[in-house]
Amino acid sequence: MVAAVFLLLPVALVGRGVELQLTESDFLQGQAEARHLRVEALPAHRGAITDRHGEVLAMSAPMDSVWADPGPLLAAEGGVQRLAAALEMDAGALQQALSERAEREFVYVRRHVDPELAERVMALDLPGVALRREYRRFYPTGEVTGHLLGFTNIDDRGQEGLELAYDDWLSGTPGAKRVLRDRLGRTIEDVERLSEPQPGRELALTVDRRLQYLAYRELKSAVRAHDARSGSLVLLDARSGDVLAMVNQPAFNPNRRGGMRAEQYRNRAVTDLFEPGSTIKPFTVAAALESGRYTPSTPVDTAPGWMRVGRHQVRDVRDYGTLDVASVISKSSNVGAARIALDLEVGRVWELLAAAGLGRPTGVAHPGEASGYLAIMPPERPIERATLAFGYGLSNTSLQLARAYAAIANDGLLPPVSLLAGAERGDARRIMSARTAQAVRGMMEGVVQPAGTAPAAAVPGYRVAGKTGTVRKAVAGGYAEDRYTATFAGLAPVSDPRFVCVVTLDEPGGEAYYAGEVAAPVFGAVMADALRLYNVAPDATPRESRLVAAGRDGG
Template identity: 35%
Template sequence: MSSSQRHLFSDYAERQSKQDSRGQVPLPNRGRRVRIVVSASILWTALIVGRLYQLQISEYHSWNGTAHKQHASTITLASERGAIYDRNGKILATSVPGGSVFVRPRQVRDKVNTAGRLSQLLDIPREDVLKKLESKSPFVWVQRQVPRPIALAVEKEELPGVGFLLESRRYYPYGSAASTLLGKVGTDGKGLSGLEAFYEGHLASDAHAAPVARDGVGKILHVTHELTETPRGKPLSLTIDAPLQLIMDEELEAGREKAQAKRAFAVMMNSVTGEILGLSQSPSPNFNLAKLKSRELLENHVMQLSFEPGSIMKPFVAALAIEHEVTHFHELINCENGAYRYGGHTINDVHPSAMLSTYNVVVHSSNVGMTKLGHRLGKERIYEGLRLFGFGENTGLPFPGEASGLLRDPKKWYPIDIATHSFGQGVAVTPLQVVRAISALANGGILPKVSLVYGEGSGDSKRVLSSKTAEMARRMLVGVVEEKGGTGSRARVPGVVIGGKTGTAQRPRDNGVGYEPGAYIASFVGFADGSSIGVDTPLTLLVVMDRPQAKVIDGGRAIYGGVASAPVFQRIMHRSLHFLSTQGSGYNSDSPRSSERELDSSDPLHSDGLNGRGQESLPERRGTGFRFVSYRG
């Protein structure tokens, strides 16, 4: 090799050495990196395969259940409550199948037309329906618990995206009759007021859930098509007599309209047993219809309100005066020609008199005479006696919010309070207290226990007057109706012994301070002895008109109980006695009265759901208990 060749070879070797030093990896190092990459890939693949095995095989049931819970759920539907019956087995409240209409907005093709049809069928504003149809939610309720015939009419339309679910709804065969006593049930099937609320645990059955499908964020997609049997609650039997209740409702409404009163209420009781036979108020809601316009319509005035009784209180104080021997039946009382100063105030009579017997003090309703009798008794005996008659405490009936009235401790009385308590001012009573107390005067001196539900009374009956004093008080009450000049003459029923007492009182302001100008409460309470016409059920009835606005009724001032309320008492009692006389002892016949709604007992699951009067029909057999879904996709 020449020197020049050796020089070239030396340069080439030197360049190769420099390249190796600048990063060329020797062959053994490259092989190690390849092995690392391959090993990592194998390990990663093994992990993925293992996890898939765990999810798809080992933990399949667990994850499948979680997914099912996310997409399959339930909604609570109104279950079938126990029926409420009157004393003779007539249905006052029951559960019938009702349809709840829903939409899936995304499947509604013509929203405007669909909104129009649903608006007509469901009787709700078209704009409200359209708003629901334009909702972004995949499932929207349009209206819950509509009458079954309406739900079937919706189904018949075959509107795309519209369906309905049959669920139990509460139905009241007699409409508004005793509605505030029975109470209202919400769309969730729970009692909101009245006996429906108080006996929730008795009437209600276990909640029923319908399966639904939900999307990933929990919104309802649709209700599954299933047929399920539902439980039913226990029944409840009342002492109410449906035909008598209907008579009371009709006459009370007519009387309120004639007197132009803001509201009116009445209660009828068996004078001996204390069983409540009817309990009415006007206006009264019909819970079969749509939503209430005012929550006030849920209130039961007979149970929950108190009022100043006015002259209704006079026979009780007079009876106490006779019982305590501070007067006697025929004693003449100087009534001061209708004006008498007492406790720094002047007591006036509407009909001035000079001398009246104790009997006629009540018959002619003298405030002056009652003030003098009250003065002889003294505040302690007045208070204790009125408490003995049940005033100042509720009757203990199973009804939410029963009022107690107001009877103040005599230690807090002013001198004038002896007078005002003697003629029914400065004291507040409830309708039930008045009816119960008058019953004691009518039946011989026994204050009856009050009952509304069979098997449940409110305490025991007790004697509050001697039979001799009670007979004198009874004669006073008969004189109020039968005597010439008696304030209750418009309550007479031909051929029947009627006794009672009128009451006229100023109405206190709602805030309890002073009296409302020009506002009065006109009332009449009395009893009927129908034995002369074959009726062996002694009846006591109270009728109250709250704020009558009419000036004159049949020639008399409408503010007076003898003018506004006594005629209503007369019509109710006359019709009730006639009805009872045709039913015989016990009056257990199911024959409908002329005013009683004719109820079709056909099964609503297999009929058009309507009877001859356009009322929803009732199931003949109880416990049909099925719900199903109809849906148009």
């Protein structure tokens, strides 16, 4: 019997071997593959964002992330403690996090680690611990373009700014591969590629990185010097409507967002509304010229420095007496603008402001763009017509105001604004005659002359046109006595405008709060840099240049 048993054992073993190889091989092979073959995602490279000259503003770089299979790691004596020490994490917190996810096979431990740290982690040879290749977004220009570009989350998906608006364009399509892992969860062999990752597409902007930096520097300096609550600056190409620079203060660095609040991320140039104040007066004058009833030399009586409109009163800072229409702009006379508006047909000024795009989005496709406010019907009450003439009773963003001024710079044609280089856009739309636009530009030159309200906006060698606007901020029950928004809008050179720029400072807190003192110098500095960088020929005569120099020096 014993001998028979020993003879039968080899027969049984051979029979079981045949059974495993022939009848159960598919099942066992499937079980092995289920334990060791895995499908891994292949991350796709997010498209870069560049400026108009191809300079990189945002890019994605490959990084490794540490992940773990909680089961094997928790079972390894001291494994969690060693991993936590290498990653400088709290061992107790890591132990708890892994224990709560013990039923899973994949848990991120630390995302986007440095290559040196990744090597140290893998050198520990811990069971269930491995690396996964991902991409991390970097912004070479930091806070200079923070509000414009926005940022992505840890999964490289757009969260704010243009990263959010064009997320589908920038995002790629992940690929997939089948890999073989050992018992510790480490990939030991790539078995096959199931699909290749498709990288995202590049996004080229109209912005000029050089001008963006210069605008950022000047605006930041002004906000600090005047203790302003915030500030915005928009620089446009007057001919095409391209946004060349768009900056805000306070800024944030998208590379380091720890401790930031959501309110710091908004692009104030397209989201924050303000009453434009006297920057609307050139459009009031343009409406008057278009009516045929006024010329730049038509006299307007502003004495005695105030006027009554119904139960309300409109005032100037002093009695200017009789001014011509051009001086209504250069002296920034509220009374003069109100008298002109009330003398025109009802709706004349409103129609031009509506045609200039005030009170509606620009269509620039930036998240959170505000519409602004302009009454849907022409105001008929005299006080509303009067206040609209000098920029109260409507609201707009810095970008909307810059677009409106582009029509004055572009001989009456309102160009569509854009942030995307080469993007399809509609045709420019005429809102006033070329003759009117040229006449208004000429009248606006007086603003930057020594006798105007903003000599600090002048640029030596160039004819500059602009307008100041210092507006009391609306509060509950009326307007504040000590809170202002200071705005300067202008263009250069007058003979053939190339750039339009709008500078807005919210609540300057120092003794100086007039736009000619706080916003105009920023305009002058940025415009001078833009004209120089783009090699725009000077158009001022020697005498005009001497007057400009005298005005900037206080002469």
